[in-house]
Amino acid sequence: MKKKQWVTVLLILAVSMMTILSGCSSNKDNDKKKTAKEVNTQVDDSGKVNGLMYKEGLPIVDPGDYSFSIFTDGDKTTDDFYLMPVLKEQTGIDVDVQLFSYEVAKERYSLALNSGDYADCIGGWVLSSTDILKFGVDMGTFIPLEDYFEAFAPNISAVLELEGVREKMTAPDGHIYSIPYVLAAPEVDFNPYINTRWLENLGLEVPQTTEDLKKVLTAFKEKDANGNGDTDDEIPFSFSPDNKNIGYMAGYFGMSLNEYGFTMVGDELVFGANQEPYKDIIMYMSDLYKNGLLDQEMFTQDAAQWKAKGGQDLYGVCMMYGSGDIMPYEAGETPDWIPLPVLSSEKCDEPVWFRDTYGTTVLKNQVVVTDNAKNPEAIVRWWDNLFELENSIQTNGGPLGIALHKKDNGYEINQTNMTQEEKDTYSWINLFPQSLPRYIPTDFKFLENPPSYPEKDKVDEAYAPYLLEKIIPPYWATLEESSSLSELQTSITDYITEKTAEWIAGQADVEAEWDSYLKQLNKLKLDDYIQIRQNAIKASKN
Secondary structure, three states: OOHHHHHHHHHHHHHHHHHHHHHHHHOOHHHHHHHHHHOOOOOOOOEEEEEOEEEOOOOOEEOOOEEEEEEEOOOOOOOOOOOOHHHHHHHHHEEEEEEEEHEEEEEEEEHHHHHHHOEEEEEEOOOOOOHHHHHHHHOOOOOOHHHHHHOOHHHHHHHHHHOOOHHHOOOOOOOOOOEEEEEOOOOOEEEEEEEHHHHHHHOOOOOEEEEHHHHHHHHHHHHHOOOOOOOOOOOEEEOOOOOOOHOOOOHHHHHOOOOOOEEEOOOEEEEOOOOOOHHHHHHHHHHHOOOEEEEOOOOOOOHHHHHHHHOOOOOEEEOOOOOHHOOOOOOOOOEEEEEEEEEEEEOOOOOOOOOOOOOOOEEEOEEEEEEOOOOOHHHHHHHHHHHOOHHHHHHHHOOOOOOEEEEEEEEEEEOOOOOOHHHOEEEEEEEOOOOOOOOOOOOOOOEEEEOOOOOOOHHHHHHHEEEOOOOOOOOOHHHHHHHHHHHHHHHHHHHHHHHHHHHHHHOOOOHHHHHHHHHHHHHHHHHHHHHHHHHHHHHOOO
């Protein structure tokens, strides 16, 4: 159903592109001049730009004079995001946040763009580079923003001048269609952690090899590892439902892969989900699953179910961002979790692990402004105001004066005086749509009491000797190849995900099906997919 809808969209786009590109591609300079002319920077007799917006300072507009909508994906458990009323009071602008779960957002997003009934801003994980090329460069549904930044957004403009940011944000036609999202980030995003209290309860050592891990997981399963008197409730190894990252663990066998099956070997992008290390990790995981050592609900449970079990102390090892995902703890307490070491195996004594960043995350696809938006300059100023330090840090650290406290030496996150109701109200997902942009300088550090993810600092250090030297570079596919890339990526990734789940859960035999799996990947045009990705990276470097 979903695929058919996309085919319809693509057919419509193809017709539109033939018309639009005939004038667009040959007149880039004219197009650039046209965009610049459309941005009115003059203050009129009312003291405003376009009779609406104050050019500088706050509020941006007189309260009640303007509002806009944002369509995005994400979660929250409260009626509203904490920061939205704060921003409304600052700017005078009311924002209608249309929030949906990722899968629902993806479906509605496609339908809305096809029908023309879409929001003033579209953002979140539903956006991709291919979408920006289709709906921005090709169709003009997403509007260029660089001239609005230059005229009205000093904070965003400053972020664009950070090393590599403007280059990453600029589409092949020379325009910038989205607002940057820049945060400090660990070099390792997700990894397995092991429960040290369970190890101590059973007198076990931290495993160093895949065989060690199987022995430890077996002991977790067979004994009362959590010490509650029940020897049957332990789940030796579980996974975050949204980020299982099984490909990362193929590094135990020599090649660590991202969710799309790619990795870096030196300076070269390599596809590895058709190579022996990936087959080896599937065989290893299948054996663990068959012996009851993996969470039997790992492919069916949702985040709430996964967290609920974690909160009951049922996990011995867990693939996650940090233990705070499943088991928050109070000030003064020490979490029971440490990073599981990068394991060697009988096939690899020099294991590797996927490098997600060099310490900074720059995301280029997190929000666009559509051609339905009236007064884009006011929208851009609203985002620029969000980029003020105390606004952006509240999107992650919590409300100032409640969870976040200004000190002489910085900003301290401290929830010790908060009630449980306040902690729930101001939890991370209830502060601001977390899939949308903000800017926190990479040298900014919260003073945390207690730290949210104290084990996280140990991960980069422990994994440093095993990390890939290079991250997968950012890229833009060409206009001609962007549609093909999107379709190929979806069909190939879905197929790999489906087979991986079947093999690990014992619904099929990876050894028996490996050759047919490789043939099917070839039928899905794997070679074309790899070539387009490599071409895109090469072109982005030039």
